[in-house]
Amino acid sequence: MYIRFMKKIESLLIYEEDTKQLNKICEKIDFYKKIPIDTVKICLSNDINEKYLEDLLYLNKKLSCENLLLMIKINLLEISSNLLGVSYKNESFDNPKIQKASFSFLNFLVKRGIRAFDFGDVEYLVKNNPSDKKIIETSRLINKNLRSLSNDVISLCDLSYKYIDFYDILTGDSGFDFSYICRPINIFDEQSRKLLKETYQNGGRISYKIGFTKSRSKNLSFVKESLILTSLTLLDSPLYMKGSESYFDVVGPIKSIEDYLEEIYTIKENFSDLPRKEFFEIIKKDKDIFAYSLKIGDNKFLFIGNLTQKEILVNISMYVSNYSEYKLLLGNYGKRSMVKNLLLRSFEGLIFVRK
Numbered sequence: 351m352y353i354r355f356m357k358k359i360e361s362l363l364i365y366e367e368d369t370k371q372l373n374k375i376c377e378k379i380d381f382y383k384k385i386p387i388d389t390v391k392i393c394l395s396n397d398i399n400e401k402y403l404e405d406l407l408y409l410n411k412k413l414s415c416e417n418l419l420l421m422i423k424i425n426l427l428e429i430s431s432n433l434l435g436v437s438y439k440n441e442s443f444d445n446p447k448i449q450k451a452s453f454s455f456l457n458f459l460v461k462r463g464i465r466a467f468d469f470g471d472v473e474y475l476v477k478n479n480p481s482d483k484k485i486i487e488t489s490r491l492i493n494k495n496l497r498s499l500s501n502d503v504i505s506l507c508d509l510s511y512k513y514i515d516f517y518d519i520l521t522g523d524s525g526f527d528f529s530y531i532c533r534p535i536n537i538f539d540e541q542s543r544k545l546l547k548e549t550y551q552n553g554g555r556i557s558y559k560i561g562f563t564k565s566r567s568k569n570l571s572f573v574k575e576s577l578i579l580t581s582l583t584l585l586d587s588p589l590y591m592k593g594s595e596s597y598f599d600v601v602g603p604i605k606s607i608e609d610y611l612e613e614i615y616t617i618k619e620n621f622s623d624l625p626r627k628e629f630f631e632i633i634k635k636d637k638d639i640f641a642y643s644l645k646i647g648d649n650k651f652l653f654i655g656n657l658t659q660k661e662i663l664v665n666i667s668m669y670v671s672n673y674s675e676y677k678l679l680l681g682n683y684g685k686r687s688m689v690k691n692l693l694l695r696s697f698e699g700l701i702f703v704r705k
Contacts (some may be wrong), residue, residue: 357531359504359657361618363611364389364421364590366558372405379416386612390423391468391590396432407462414463421466421504422459426452427475427491442478443488453495460496466504467496468532473509484514485509490526497525506557508532511545530557530588537581537640538657543631547642550585550629557588570659573697576610576682577655580699583614583680584644584651586626603671610682619682621646632669638662639694641669650674650704665693676702 365387367375375392382390390413395402430451431438441448453477456467469475469492476484489507496503505528509520521528533549535558536542549556560578582589624647624660633641633654639662641654650682656662666673667690676688688702 359588360586361615361622362389362419362557362588363387363615364391364588366391366423366590366592367393368593370395372402372409376409376412379413379418382418383416385608386615387591388417388615389419389421389466389588389590391423394422394424394429396428398429398432407464409461419466419504419507420464421468422464423468423470425470425474429455443475444479444535449491456496457499460499460503464504466506468506468508469528471508473513476519476655482513482516485513486519487527489520493526493528501525504529506530506532508629514549514552514554514613517549517556518552520557528555530555532557532559532590534559535578535582537578537655540637543640547629547631555587557590558585560589560591570609570697572610572694573682576607577697578655579614579701580611580680580682580701581640581653581655583701584621584646584653586622586627613680633664636664639664643670648705650676651679652702652704653700654692654694654702655699656697659696661696662694664694666690666692672704675704677704679703 363386365382365385367378367390369375369464369647370393372392375390390553392409394406406422413420427441427443428438430448431441431639433451433455434447443449443452472485472489473480476488493505496505507520509517509531511533517531521531528673531554533545533556535546537546546556552659560575560582579589626644626646628645629642630644631640631642632652633639638656638658638660639654640657641652644653654664666688670676673688673690678686678688678700680699682697682699686700
């Protein structure tokens with residue numbers, strides 16, 4: 351019997367594997383625990399046979415024994431079409447046979463202990479009729495059938511920002527909702543920051559994609575990527591990364607990206623049960639600064655980030671009247687104190703808390 355995964359969805363750190371070779375994933379468990387992450391996402395092979403399913407269930411058991419969650423990325427249209435022996439390019443999820451094959455396969459996986467799924471691009475499933483109504487109906491149909499098998503199943507999907515008005519409708523705690531919608535995030539882009547604010551204020555649940563890219567300067571890579579991480583730490587959203595886009599050998603002024611991830615994970619775990627409210631963007635007119643305030647439980651938090659490689663002096667008293675009551679919680683350059691005129695270094699990200 352394997353250990354059941356019990357961690358909060360909001361604090362998950364998801365790592366998407368590049369390989370579909372299940373035996374190689376088994377060999378990387380020590381790497382996953384070192385990064386650290388708690389969820390391993392794999393793309394399900396379209397070549398489903400008895401041996402593959404045996405290996406898949408063995409992998410799930412092995413990861414679970416190490417307190418790691420296995421998440422399966424699955425294209426229901428392709429998998430069900432292959433199971434039926436038809437071309438998925440000519441099929442739609444509206445086909446009752448496709449739906450029956452999909453839900454029978456999900457039933458097989460859930461009954462054998464698989465508890466997390468990423469269904470990919472929902473718009474692709476309804477490609478023959480991509481209307482707003484059809485996207486909502488299909489999303490609810492998938493989750494209704496999935497939750498009828500088990501209440502503790504996690505379900506993710508991908509849906510472009512053109513459907514941003516539906517994010518709050520399609521995500522939530524009911525038996526018809528996705529747990530989260532996966533979206534890339536680039537806080538250096540003004541439009542991306544605007545979408546982050548809109549989705550969070552409107553109630554949509556987003557799992558944000560992060561990554562650690564190569565650069566001529568490892569130090570520059572660290573501060574840029576750790577700034578993105580710092581900006582997302584307070585939000586009650588799981589974070590996910592692709593193996594092909596993440597390089598964990600980058601180091602910064604005081605620590606490695608692995609150590610910084612560990613610190614962020616601890617913070618997210620500590621606040622996972624507390625409600626978030628009063629999300630407000632501040633310092634709006636300065637395009638070189640991204641900053642917001644957020645209340646978590648009874649505590650008030652402040653994030654401030656320098657989006658440029660130059661140093662920036664911020665008169666924080668113009669935006670936060672009781673700034674002297676804030677203490678540093680997290681910073682990608684190490685220890686800092688809150689002062690009236692705050693000098694932000696290149697791509698510096700800071701989180702302050704007032705208790």
